[in-house]
Amino acid sequence: MLGVRIVECYPTNADGVRYRFEAPHHTGITFENPETAELYADVYFDVNGFEEAGTGDRGVPPEIIQAGRDTLVAYFLTQPGTDVNWVASFYGVKPEKVRRYASRVEKRAAGIREGAKERGME
Template identity: 65%
Template sequence: MPTSGTQSTGDAGESIHREYVMDVRIVAADDGPGERRYRFEAPHHRGETFDDPETAELYADVYFDVNGFQEEGTGERGVPPVMYQAGRDTIAAYLYTREGVDVEWLGSFFAHRPEKVERMIDNVRKRAESIRRGAAERGSA
């Protein structure tokens, strides 16, 4: 189960936005006057930074949905190979976290209406929540 709060990370201008099981978290960092960025952190993951917390949280959902992934070596526009095994909804959710991608673009890419794309993304969120809940129940801190 994710927890939210303003717990400090020890670095000036940073706080934990959301903390998940298995040492996964999203850190909110000041990126200039009135600007915040949200950095996804997980063990053995280089970390990604996002402009808004919702996108960072969806990225975390994708991470849990595929049991973790690495982006190194996938290139600027590539998709980590593990996504292909996870299915179209996971690929759609991952692509949605990329800059400049919206549900209309995804709908065109997958030949679906935007409402269907939103359901695909929601499926990933639900699976990720179930995975985190199961990990917490098993005591995977």
């Protein structure tokens, strides 16, 4: 939808299948599981697109910072070496709250995709 997709790939430097997020004007990024790739796509839709290029290895794209805590939490959950407990510890909240933040992003992204579909923008 809107040029955004997740494709299965089999990199030669990895064991098994990986999931590559692709979007216009975005350097593709690969994930070990489809759920993380889907959450990344949700963040992408939530902020109306962003680019990782130029943010460095540990930077966060400005669009994500400006979008608010729930979007930033969801973005953190897509990064290597982080999980719900890490993000909860970082923010000083319980893991359940982190899951609620991510769920909000998923719901908003679903609404955006549904709206685009209704307008014939696939």
